[in-house]
Amino acid sequence: MPTPDWPQLAAIAWPLAVALGLGLLVRQGLLAVARRARARSRDSLPARVVQVIAVPAALALPLLFLMLAVEATPLSEATTAQAKHWLGIGVLLCVTWLAVRAVGAVEARILREHPVDVEDNLAARRVQTQTRVIAGVIQGAIALVGLALALMTFPAIRQVGATLLASAGIIGLVAGIAAKPVFGNLIAGLQIALAQPIRLDDVVIVEGEWGRIEEITATYVVVRVWDERRMVVPLQWFIENPFQNWTRTSAELLGTAFLWLDYRTPMAEVRAQLQAICEEDPRWDGRVCVAQVTEASEQTVQVRLLVSARNSGDLFDLRCVVRERMIDYLSQHHPQSLPRLRAELSREAPADASAAGGTPTQAPDHAETRSPGAEDTADTPQAPGRPAA
Numbered sequence: 001m002p003t004p005d006w007p008q009l010a011a012i013a014w015p016l017a018v019a020l021g022l023g024l025l026v027r028q029g030l031l032a033v034a035r036r037a038r039a040r041s042r043d044s045l046p047a048r049v050v051q052v053i054a055v056p057a058a059l060a061l062p063l064l065f066l067m068l069a070v071e072a073t074p075l076s077e078a079t080t081a082q083a084k085h086w087l088g089i090g091v092l093l094c095v096t097w098l099a100v101r102a103v104g105a106v107e108a109r110i111l112r113e114h115p116v117d118v119e120d121n122l123a124a125r126r127v128q129t130q131t132r133v134i135a136g137v138i139q140g141a142i143a144l145v146g147l148a149l150a151l152m153t154f155p156a157i158r159q160v161g162a163t164l165l166a167s168a169g170i171i172g173l174v175a176g177i178a179a180k181p182v183f184g185n186l187i188a189g190l191q192i193a194l195a196q197p198i199r200l201d202d203v204v205i206v207e208g209e210w211g212r213i214e215e216i217t218a219t220y221v222v223v224r225v226w227d228e229r230r231m232v233v234p235l236q237w238f239i240e241n242p243f244q245n246w247t248r249t250s251a252e253l254l255g256t257a258f259l260w261l262d263y264r265t266p267m268a269e270v271r272a273q274l275q276a277i278c279e280e281d282p283r284w285d286g287r288v289c290v291a292q293v294t295e296a297s298e299q300t301v302q303v304r305l306l307v308s309a310r311n312s313g314d315l316f317d318l319r320c321v322v323r324e325r326m327i328d329y330l331s332q333h334h335p336q337s338l339p340r341l342r343a344e345l346s347r348e349a350p351a352d353a354s355a356a357g358g359t360p361t362q363a364p365d366h367a368e369t370r371s372p373g374a375e376d377t378a379d380t381p382q383a384p385g386r387p388a389a
Contacts, residue, residue, distance in 0.1 A: 016066065016069050016070070016073065018069065019062075019065035019066050019068065019069035020062070020065070020066065020069075022062075022065055023061060023062025023063075023065045023066065024062065026058070026061050026062065026065075027058040027059070027061070027062055030054040030055075030057055030058040030061075031054065031055070031058050033050060033054055034050055034051050034054035034055060034058075037050040037051055037054075048105060048109070049105075051105075052098070052101045052102055052105045053098065055101070056094045056095075056097045056098040056101060057094075057098070059090075059094050060090075060091050060094035060095065060098075063087050063090045063091050063094070064087075064091060066087055067084055067087045067088065067091070070083045070084055070087070071084075085153060088153070089150050089153060092146060092149060092150050092153075093146060093150060095146070096142060096143060096145075096146025096147075099142045099146075100139045100142050100143060103135055103138050103139050103142065104135065104139065106135070107131050107132065107135035110127065110128075110131045111128055111131060111132075114127040114128055114131075116128060116200060116201055121201065122247070122249075122250065122251065125199040125200050125201050125202065126196055126199055128199070128200050129192070129193065129196060129198070129199040129200050129216060130193045130194070130196065132200070132216055133189050133190070133192060133193035133216055133218070134190075134193050136189075136217065136218045137189060137190065137193075137218060140218060188234075188235040188236040188238070188239045189216075189218050189219075189235050191239055192216065192235060192238060192239070197238055197239075197245065197248075198213050198216070198221065198238055198245060199213065199247075200213055200214075200215075200216060201213060201214075201247075202245055202246075202247045202248070203245070203246040203247045203251075203311075203312045204223065204243055204244060204245050204246065205243060205244035205246070206223055206231060206233060206243050207231070209223070209225050209231060210225065210226050210312075211223040211224050211225040211226060211231060212224050214230070216235075217235075218235075219234065219235060220232050220233060220234050220235060221233045221234075221235060221238065246312050247311075247312070251310060251311040251312070252285060252287070252308065252309070252310055252311070253308065253309060253311070253312055253315045254288055254306060254307070254308050254315075255306075255307055255308070255309065255315040255316070255318070255319045256304050256305065256306050256307075256319070257304075257305040257307070257319045257320075257322045257323040257326070258294075258302060258303070258304055258305070259302075259303045259305065259323070259326060259327070260300040260301070260302055260303075260339055261300060261301055261303055261330070261337050261338065261339060262300060262301075262336060262337050262338060262339055262340060263296075263300075263301060264336050264337060265301065265303070265330075265334065265337035266334060266337070267291065267293065267303075269333075269334065270291050270303065270326070270330075271290075271291045273325075273326065273329050274289060274290075274291045274305055274307075274322065274326065275289055277321070277322055277325050277326065278307055278318075278322070281318055281321055283309050283310075283314040283315075283317055283318045283321075284307060284308070284309060284318060285308050285309055285310045286308075287308040288306055288307060288308035289306075289307055289308075290304075290305075290306040291303060291304070291305050291306075292304050292306070299339065299341070300339045305322050305323070305326065307319065307322055
């Protein structure tokens with residue numbers, strides 16, 4: 001059994017031990033600073049910068065210390081190079097992590113400065129939609145680049161990359177076909193972030209369902225339907241298909257309530273009552289309150305009650321209230337205005353007047369019932385006493 005070379009082991013161990021101890025002290029100090037900044041100055045910019053940097057730095061600095069310590073050890077060049085290679089990959093991944101956290105911190109700050117829980121949140125929803133989508137794309141790109149750089153440090157993978165580049169035509173075609181849905185959704189996400197056909201909290205009609213945009217990710221959109229269901233729609237669908245956006249430029253909307261009433265409906269009083277209903281309801285925004293006769297059939301007239309509200313939720317409730325209260329008003333004050341069916345009854349004379357005891361009816365003269373000649377043809381026999389045509 002060979003005798004251990006204690007002096008060489010000591011020369012290898014003490015730099016690594018010093019670097020490891022120093023790295024652990026720095027790590028604990030950085031984490032303590034981050035905790036203190038989070039507890040004392042949560043809303044200040046310096047505190048948030050410290051929180052973003054401290055956690056990745058607490059892992060990256062010990063790795064850097066170990067890289068310096070490896071240089072000071074009497075290890076072979078191959079062992080030193082391999083150790084520095086793996087430590088360098090760790091530092092690279094920490095830098096990638098720091099970049100992702102920095103983008104997330106900028107995103108969080110923008111979202112805090114533009115809250116959507118306010119009455120007029122159109123601009124805030126626009127900013128939040130752009131920020132979430134663009135930040136997600138940037139973070140994904142940073143992570144992909146960092147991982148690619150880490151993998152490219154291996155000679156074998158570099159050789160594979162060179163081989164793939166040599167046959168890039170076929171490989172690129174196959175990869176493009178296979179990744180079409182992924183890249184399609186990625187491009188659709190950028191289009192939605194820039195053009196903004198939809199935004200967070202927009203009221204939309206998708207596939208006949210009324211709902212609100214609850215979440216926009218890099219690949220799909222979550223629509224919260226009115227009955228608490230969730231509809232998951234690919235991003236590309238919003239680029240390729242038509243849909244309704246009720247809050248594209250403003251949350252204010254017009255809505256109708258249709259009534260089918262009798263021809264005797266007093267429209268002047270209907271208009272006055274509609275105005276009173278709207279003025280008493282706080283959901284009416286004071287813009288539109290109109291009653292119009294929009295159709296007339298053989299039995300009823302169609303009356304359209306047009307009202308306005310600040311948003312779609314208030315509008316739906318206001319329409320229901322207007323319809324209900326108007327029917328109640330007409331039932332109490334103008335019941336003749338409600339639709340009804342009319343029938344006219346008449347008494348017809350008996351077919352046989354002599355049997356009924358009346359005077360027999362004289363048969364009409366043939367001249368009074370004769371056709372003007374349109375039905376006469378060459379094959380029709382001529383009536384007695386009637387001149388030929």
